[in-house]
Amino acid sequence: MTNIWTIARKELRTYFTSPIAYVVITVFLVLVGFFFYSLLWWFNSQSMQMAQNPYYYAQLNINQQVFGPLFHNISIILLLMLPLLTMRLFSEEKKIGTEELLYTSPVSITQIILGKFLASLLVLLAMLALVGLLSVFAFAYGSPELPPVLIGFLGLFLMGAAFLAVGIFFSSLTENQIVSAILTFGALLLFWIINWAANSAGGFWKGVLNYLSFFQHFDNMTQGILDTTDVVYYLSFAFFGLFLTHSFIQSRRWR
Numbered sequence: 035m036t037n038i039w040t041i042a043r044k045e046l047r048t049y050f051t052s053p054i055a056y057v058v059i060t061v062f063l064v065l066v067g068f069f070f071y072s073l074l075w076w077f078n079s080q081s082m083q084m085a086q087n088p089y090y091y092a093q094l095n096i097n098q099q100v101f102g103p104l105f106h107n108i109s110i111i112l113l114l115m116l117p118l119l120t121m122r123l124f125s126e127e128k129k130i131g132t133e134e135l136l137y138t139s140p141v142s143i144t145q146i147i148l149g150k151f152l153a154s155l156l157v158l159l160a161m162l163a164l165v166g167l168l169s170v171f172a173f174a175y176g177s178p179e180l181p182p183v184l185i186g187f188l189g190l191f192l193m194g195a196a197f198l199a200v201g202i203f204f205s206s207l208t209e210n211q212i213v214s215a216i217l218t219f220g221a222l223l224l225f226w227i228i229n230w231a232a233n234s235a236g237g238f239w240k241g242v243l244n245y246l247s248f249f250q251h252f253d254n255m256t257q258g259i260l261d262t263t264d265v266v267y268y269l270s271f272a273f274f275g276l277f278l279t280h281s282f283i284q285s286r287r288w289r
Contacts, residue, residue: 037141041149045123046156054118055157062115062161069107070168073100096178097258101169105186105256108165109248112158112194113226117218119157120201121211123150124279128209143283147276151202158194162187182258189255192268193248197222199275206279222248 049055077100166187172178201218208214229247244250251264 045153
């Protein structure tokens, strides 16, 4: 565990001594802030319009009409932003020639991968924590239900972890950071929209395509539904991404 944390600290220093983390976090917060403000403004205008009608006013739900769409928007922003966090994790080692030194060190391949993964997870956690601070305004001026909001943030964290694991795998394949980011984005987008193909499929394949889709599992969490199937899906996806990274690096190590 000490070796994993040492590698994670090294990667965190690299993130924050270069513009990468600052740019990613700033762009992320600006986009999220825009969507959050727009949704709150729309909800507030709807509330004022329906205040004269008690029946329609009672139908307003800030969780469904603000936080639900917000979580969907954040997930798409993460799909765009997180490949930028992972693109350099292994690609840079290849490019500057430190790959061989890293793999011949006393630290195991598993510890190296987990250390880099942990560093990117901590940056993701910081990003979501800052979004959580924005949510305080909704609780200060409204009355959203807390459990659905927490489940939505858990869904974002689990989905982000899966995104990062995929990004780390593609970073291990190439020394070009741009190629790594593009491959990661393409793969994530494919698994995001794969449920579209399920609409034209039938029987067994429809169920398979729906299960593989990121969107299908995340949609439940935005509605405050915590299903162990969705949690297992994201954890399995993250594990599989890290496993592929380990297998690829191990095969290169013994060539």
